[in-house]
Amino acid sequence: MAIAESRPAAVASLLARSRTDASATSARLVVSVPPDAIFFGGGLPDPMKYPTDAMTRVLVELLASSDHEALGYIHGAGDGALREAIAHRFSAQERVDVAADRIVITNGSSGALSLLAIALIEPGDVVLCEELTYPGALATFRQMRARIVSVPVDGEGMCTGELASILTQLDRERARVKVLYTIATCQSPTGTVLSAARRRELVDLADRFDIIVVQDTTYADIRFADDFPPELIALAPQRTVHVASFSKTLAPGLRLGWAAGPPAIIDVLKEIRTDLGTSRLLQRMVAQLISNGDFDAHLREMNAHYRSKRDAVVDALTWSRPPASWNVPAGGFFVWLVLDRDDMAAVEAAAARRGVAFFAAPYFSAGGGPEVAGIRLAYGELDSPRLVEGIRLLSDALSEAT
Numbered sequence: 376m377a378i379a380e381s382r383p384a385a386v387a388s389l390l391a392r393s394r395t396d397a398s399a400t401s402a403r404l405v406v407s408v409p410p411d412a413i414f415f416g417g418g419l420p421d422p423m424k425y426p427t428d429a430m431t432r433v434l435v436e437l438l439a440s441s442d443h444e445a446l447g448y449i450h451g452a453g454d455g456a457l458r459e460a461i462a463h464r465f466s467a468q469e470r471v472d473v474a475a476d477r478i479v480i481t482n483g484s485s486g487a488l489s490l491l492a493i494a495l496i497e498p499g500d501v502v503l504c505e506e507l508t509y510p511g512a513l514a515t516f517r518q519m520r521a522r523i524v525s526v527p528v529d530g531e532g533m534c535t536g537e538l539a540s541i542l543t544q545l546d547r548e549r550a551r552v553k554v555l556y557t558i559a560t561c562q563s564p565t566g567t568v569l570s571a572a573r574r575r576e577l578v579d580l581a582d583r584f585d586i587i588v589v590q591d592t593t594y595a596d597i598r599f600a601d602d603f604p605p606e607l608i609a610l611a612p613q614r615t616v617h618v619a620s621f622s623k624t625l626a627p628g629l630r631l632g633w634a635a636g637p638p639a640i641i642d643v644l645k646e647i648r649t650d651l652g653t654s655r656l657l658q659r660m661v662a663q664l665i666s667n668g669d670f671d672a673h674l675r676e677m678n679a680h681y682r683s684k685r686d687a688v689v690d691a692l693t694w695s696r697p698p699a700s701w702n703v704p705a706g707g708f709f710v711w712l713v714l715d716r717d718d719m720a721a722v723e724a725a726a727a728r729r730g731v732a733f734f735a736a737p738y739f740s741a742g743g744g745p746e747v748a749g750i751r752l753a754y755g756e757l758d759s760p761r762l763v764e765g766i767r768l769l770s771d772a773l774s775e776a777t
C-alpha cells in the first residue's frame with residue numbers, strides 16, 4: 376500500500392488545527408478556471424517581459440567568478456550588496472534615509488509579512504486591514520490567531536475618518552491593537568493611491584494609538600505618474616515597516632522581497648528567521664541589475680508597457696459601456712469595476728458561459744465591511760488583444776445579468 380493511502384484520518388488528526396484550518400490558510404487563493412478562459416486573475420507581471428537577457432548576462436558573470444561566494448548561504452539580513460543597492464535607490468527615490476542595516480531581504484514580500492506576523496502578533500491582537508485587501512496577508516495574520524478588523528476604502532484609499540472611529544471604539548473595549556496593514560500605494564484590489572492628506576492622518580492616528588504600520592508596497596513601483604505622495608516610512612520612520620517585492624518588477628519566481636523599518640523590529644526579523652536566507656545568487660544578481668542601471672531601465676519600459684495595457688482596458692470599458700463604474704489607476708495592475716447591481720452569482724455565471732473569469736470582492740474581503748459588488752480587472756499578465764476581448768465579453772455578461 377502506498378504510504379499516502381495509509382490511515383489518512385489518523386494523520387489528519389495530527390495537524391496543527393490552529394494554523395491549518397481553512398479560515399487560517401490560503402486555501403482560498405486557489406481557484407479552478409478552465410484553461411482556455413480569459414482570466415483577469417492574479418496580480419502577475421507580463422511573462423513575455425521578464426528581463427531574461429540582462430539576468431543571463433549577470434548570472435554568467437557571477438557564476439564565472441572564482442570565489443563562488445554567490446553560491447553560499449546568506450543567513451540573517453541578506454546580501455550586503457543588495458541591501459546597499461536597495462538602500463541607495465530607495466532613499467534617493469523617496470527622499471528618506473533608510474540605511475542598509477535597516478533592511479532585511481525576504482522570500483518575496485509574503486516572506487516579510489510572515490516574519491512580521493511571527494514577530495508582532497499574539498493570539499487576539501487586532502490587525503487593522505483595508506476592506507478589501509490581499510487575501511494572503513489575511514491568511515498570514517489569521518495563522519497567528521490575529522483578530523482582523525476591517526476599515527472601509529473609497530476612491531482615495533483607506534477612510535481615515537472611519538479608522539479614527541474604529542480605533543476609538545477598540546480603545547474603549549481595551550482591545551490590543553498591534554498592527555495596521557495597508558496597501559496604501561496601488562492598492563489591491565481597488566487600484567487606489569492613498570491621498571497625501573490621509574497618509575498624514577493615518578500616521579497621526581498610529582502615533583496617537585501607538586500601533587505599528589505595515590505598508591505593503593508590492594505594486595508601488597508600477598506607476599504611470601510622477602506625483603505620488605510620500606510613502607508612510609518617510610512620514611513615520613519610528614513605527615512603519617515598509618514591505619517591498621521584486622515579484623512585479625522583475626519576476627515572481629525570483630522570490631525576492633525586502634522589509635525596512637525601525638531597528639527594534641528589523642533586528643528581530645533577522646534573528647527569528649529559520650529559512651537560512653533566500654538565494655544569495657539571485658540577491659547578487661538583483662544587486663548588480665540595480666547598480667548597473669538595468670533595473671531602472673527595465674522599470675521605465677515596464678511602466679510604459681503596463682500603462683498601455685491599462686489604457687486598453689479603460690478604452691474597452693468606455694466603448695463597451697457595461698452597467699458599472701470604474702477607476703483609472705495611476706499605477707499597479709488593477710482596474711476596479713463596481714457593478715450597478717450586486718447579483719454577483721448571476722454575473723459570474725454569465726461571464727463563465729462566455730469564457731471569462733475574474734476575482735470578485737468576496738475573495739478580498741477582510742470580513743465585517745459593507746458588501747461591495749466589485750470585480751478586479753488585472754491587466755499585468757494578459758496581452759492587450761485578450762484584455763480587450765475579455766472586456767467585450769464581460770460587458771456582454773454584465774448587460775445580460777443586470
Ligand SMILES: Cc1ncc(COP(=O)(O)O)c(C=O)c1O
Pocket residue numbers: 418482483484485486509511558563591593619620621622627631632
Ligand atoms: C498585495 C500583495 N502583497 C504581497 C504579495 C506577495 O508577493 P511576493 O511574495 O511574490 O512578493 C502579493 C502577491 O501577489 C500581493 O498581491
